[in-house]
Amino acid sequence: MMADLGTFSIETDKIRIEGYPYKPPVAYGSIELFHQNIINIDVSKRPLTVRTGDELIFVPASEIEKLSRFALANQIPFIERDDVWSWLLGPFLDSEYTEETHQKLAALLSAYGLSETQVRLTSKEVAIQMFKYNFDTMLWEWCSLGSDDVLRAMRVKYNSEEFLHFYRRAMSICLLPDEFGNT
Structure with missing residues (x-):
């Protein structure tokens, strides 16, 4: 179930990616991603993310220095994006999940436009796989599971077509604007 994010070579004006694990992203397999096609970069969370179009490309944390220099040299904006998936996946952590925790997460998710029904349906869809991912693999994560984790x-679970639909929904959640319009 675990997979690495591939090999990244960050050059002067492009990022070369080999073996990216998620299909259908623009980066699946091998790609050269030129700086003009990058909207923003987030180095505040792990994994790092590069936004291109309507998707995030996950970049290993080991590339933080090179990716930061690349962004500065090419005047690509830095952003601190909330990982909405980390709030959706709170119930699947190896920690106590109280009613108080539920209410706090519901308020955060509501600020991003997710209704209680949407949250419940999404949680139901990913529940079995997230428990397998976190506990059957002996990951036992207790702090944070995020968008990369849910994709892994x-x-x-899904065939190629089903995963394509899930991937698109997952990315739309990743890029939801908050109540202030920040994405």
Whole structure:
């Protein structure tokens, strides 16, 4: 179930990616991603993310220095994007999940436009796979599961077409604007 993010070579004006694990992203397999096609970069969370179009490309944390220099040299904006998936996946952590925790997460998710019904349906869809991902693999994560984790977990459940639909929904959640319009 675990997979690495591929090999990244960050050059002067492009990022070369080999072996990116998620299909259908623009980066699947091998790609050269030129700086003009990058909207923003987030180095505040792990994994790092590069936004291109309507998707995030996940970049290993080991590339933080090179990716930061690349962004500065090419005047690509830095952003601190909330990982909405980390709030959706709170119930699947190896920690106590109280009613108080539920209410706090519901308020955060509501600020991003997700209704209680949407949250419940999404949670139901990913529940079995997230429990397998976190506990059957002995990951035992207790702090944070995020968008990369849900993609890793769900890609083994779905066939290519089903994963494509899930991937698009997952990315739309990743890029939801908050109540202030920040994405």
